[in-house]
Amino acid sequence: MGDVEVFSLSRGRSVKEDAFAYQTGEITTFQITFDDNGGEGGEVQSVEHGTVPTPPEVTREGYTFAGWSPEIAAATEDATYTAQWTALFTITIVSAHGAVIPAVGDHQVGDGEEFSSSVETPVIDELTQYVVTGWIATENLDPVEGVGTQAVVTVSGDGTLTWLWSTNYWLETAAGEHGTVDVESGWQPAGEVAQITASADLYFDFMNWTGDVTAGEMQENPLDLLMDAPKSVTALFEAIMTENRPTPLWWLAEHGITEDFEAAVLIDHDEDGIPTGDEWIMDTDPMNPDSFLRLTEFDPLFGEPCFEHIWTNEVPPFEITTQTVCSVVGHVVTWPVSTNRIYDLEFNVDFPGDTWVPVEGMTHIVPEMPWLTITNTLDADFFKLYRVRVQLPE
Numbered sequence: 001m002g003d004v005e006v007f008s009l010s011r012g013r014s015v016k017e018d019a020f021a022y023q024t025g026e027i028t029t030f031q032i033t034f035d036d037n038g039g040e041g042g043e044v045q046s047v048e049h050g051t052v053p054t055p056p057e058v059t060r061e062g063y064t065f066a067g068w069s070p071e072i073a074a075a076t077e078d079a080t081y082t083a084q085w086t087a088l089f090t091i092t093i094v095s096a097h098g099a100v101i102p103a104v105g106d107h108q109v110g111d112g113e114e115f116s117s118s119v120e121t122p123v124i125d126e127l128t129q130y131v132v133t134g135w136i137a138t139e140n141l142d143p144v145e146g147v148g149t150q151a152v153v154t155v156s157g158d159g160t161l162t163w164l165w166s167t168n169y170w171l172e173t174a175a176g177e178h179g180t181v182d183v184e185s186g187w188q189p190a191g192e193v194a195q196i197t198a199s200a201d202l203y204f205d206f207m208n209w210t211g212d213v214t215a216g217e218m219q220e221n222p223l224d225l226l227m228d229a230p231k232s233v234t235a236l237f238e239a240i241m242t243e244n245r246p247t248p249l250w251w252l253a254e255h256g257i258t259e260d261f262e263a264a265v266l267i268d269h270d271e272d273g274i275p276t277g278d279e280w281i282m283d284t285d286p287m288n289p290d291s292f293l294r295l296t297e298f299d300p301l302f303g304e305p306c307f308e309h310i311w312t313n314e315v316p317p318f319e320i321t322t323q324t325v326c327s328v329v330g331h332v333v334t335w336p337v338s339t340n341r342i343y344d345l346e347f348n349v350d351f352p353g354d355t356w357v358p359v360e361g362m363t364h365i366v367p368e369m370p371w372l373t374i375t376n377t378l379d380a381d382f383f384k385l386y387r388v389r390v391q392l393p394e
Contacts, residue, residue, distance in 0.1 A: 033080040039063070042083070047075040058083050064110045086110040089140065089155050095163035097123045097130040109155045115141070118150040119163050127170040127230035129187050137161045166190070171225070172211075172232035178204040178250075179237035188227045197222040198235035203250040207238040245277025252276070255286050282390055283338035293390055295335045301375055303329035330377045335388055337367040342391050345374060347384040356387065366393075 029046040032053045036042030039060030047053045052074050058065060063085035072081055088108045095104050099120045109115045121132040134147040140157030151161055167190035175181045178201040188194045198206045198221050208218045212231035217223060225231060239248035245265040257264045257276070265277030269286050274293075276286040285291035306326035312318045337343060345362040348355060362374050376386075 030075045031078045032075060033078075034058070034068070035080055035082040036060070037083040037085060039065075039083055039085065049076065050074050053081075055081065060085050062088050064088050064108070066110075086112070089158045091115050091141070091155060091158070092160045093117055093163075094160060095119060095165075097165050098132065098163070100163065111156065113155055114152055115155050115161075116150065116152045117161055117163075121149055122168075129168040129170070130165045131168065133164045133166050135161060135163050169227045169230045171227065171230075174232075174234040176234060176236040178239070179206065179235055181235050190227055192227055194225045194227055195222050196225060196233065196235075198237075200237045203240050203248070203253060204237045205240055207236045210234045210236060242277070245275065245280075247277045247280040251280055257286075281341075281392060283341050293335070293388065295333060295386065295388060297332065297334035297373075298386070299332045299334075300328045301330035301332050302326040330375055331386075332373060332375055333386060334371060334373045336370060337372045338390075339367050339370065340393060342366055342393060343372065344389045344391075345376075345386065346389060347386050349384055351385045359386075 029048050032045045032047045034042050034045070034053075034055055036058045037060075039058045041056050041058035043056050045053055053072060055068055055072060060083075066084040066086045068081040069084050070081065073079075088110055091107045091109050093100055093102065093104050093107065101118050107115070117135075119132050121130070123130040132149055135145065135151045137144045137151070137153055138159040140159040141153040141155060141161060143153065151163075153159075153161065168187035169190055170186070171183070171188045171194055172185045173181050173183050173196060174185075175198065180199050181196055182199070183194060183196045198209075200206050206221050209220070209223055210218075211233040212229075213223065213225070213233055217225075221235075223233065225233065239250055241248055242252075242261050242265050244262050247261075247265045249261055252258070252261055252264060255276075257269075265280075266275055268275050270289040270291075272289040272292045274282070274284070274286075279286040279292065282293040284293060303326055306324055309323045309325050310320060312320045333345065343365045345359040345365075346356040347359055348357070359374075359376060362376070365372065365374075
């Protein structure tokens with residue numbers, strides 16, 4: 001075969017001619033073309049023999065630069081390098097809550113590249129909690145769904161990645177004295193029903209709910225509470241009372257009476273003249289005969305006017321004795337009391353009539369000590385019979 005001549009696209013000479021020209025000093029540079037391939041920034045450079053050309057920065061709207069073809073090398077002849085491009089697609093992140101990385105919005109990702117997104121969970125806004133349950137993506141992203149707090153997809157076109165959230169509301173539960181509830185305070189799924197059961201202690205009954213319940217739900221037990229917002233409920237309990245002389249069963253049990261309650265409240269167990277049911281009102285001990293409501297002291301109160309009483313003995317030696325005598329101006333009334341009861345002092349001026357009148361300033365007394373002493377001014381116009389009455393706190 002004969003010699004084959006390869007011609008330069010730019011000068012029309014053969015490689016042999018270029019090489020000879022270089023050796024003889026006719027040329028010392030080559031024309032290097034950087035083709036931006038539909039983008040912007042391409043250029044033609046004159047590069048000395050043996051020098052590696054420096055490529056320009058090129059851009060193309062909707063694409064990301066993927067390199068030059070062929071690979072750039074030291075100049076030994078005229079050459080053309082063509083920019084390679086990878087199509088860019090728009091990936092939109094959507095999330096109603098949370099700190100998302102990268103941020104919610106549009107992001108440019110190359111064709112065939114992996115795109116990653118992550119989110120922080122849970123998000124708490126006062127009494128509302130948001131928890132991520134996973135994510136979904138459109139068809140140009142693979143895969144199209146997942147769980148957890150990180151998503152990794154391969155991109156083949158424009159797409160949307162949406163974080164999915166569930167909502168929880170705070171439920172505050174509480175029980176009053178003498179009972180419990182079976183659901184602790186905590187987060188409850190929005191839109192679902194939380195069922196709460198109240199349980200009373202021995203000798204007590206469930207009374208009602210208070211808080212975020214409707215009037216028609218107050219006596220329901222268990223309570224089915226729709227969690228359509230943060231809610232708070234409290235269960236209240238009441239003592240079981242006897243029908244005869246209403247007396248709480250827990251009080252009877254504290255004093256050893258644990259059966260036949262209706263009959264027990266009518267009995268005077270300690271034989272102090274007071275039926276057991278009445279001793280509950282008095283807050284006295286139904287098993288102690290010395291414990292019942294009564295006035296224990298009723299003493300005179302002396303005051304002005306006073307005078308001296310002087311006398312002597314009738315036989316020698318005569319001794320003179322002087323005694324100061326003051327008038328009775330009132331009475332000091334004392335009785336044992338309970339600090340958990342309310343007392344009234346009354347008097348009667350037509351005994352054995354039944355007209356009892358409250359002593360002024362001595363009604364609705366709430367004692368602070370277990371003994372109560374009251375001074376009553378003497379009224380010389382009437383003979384008074386006193387009595388004390390007791391009632392439960394309001």
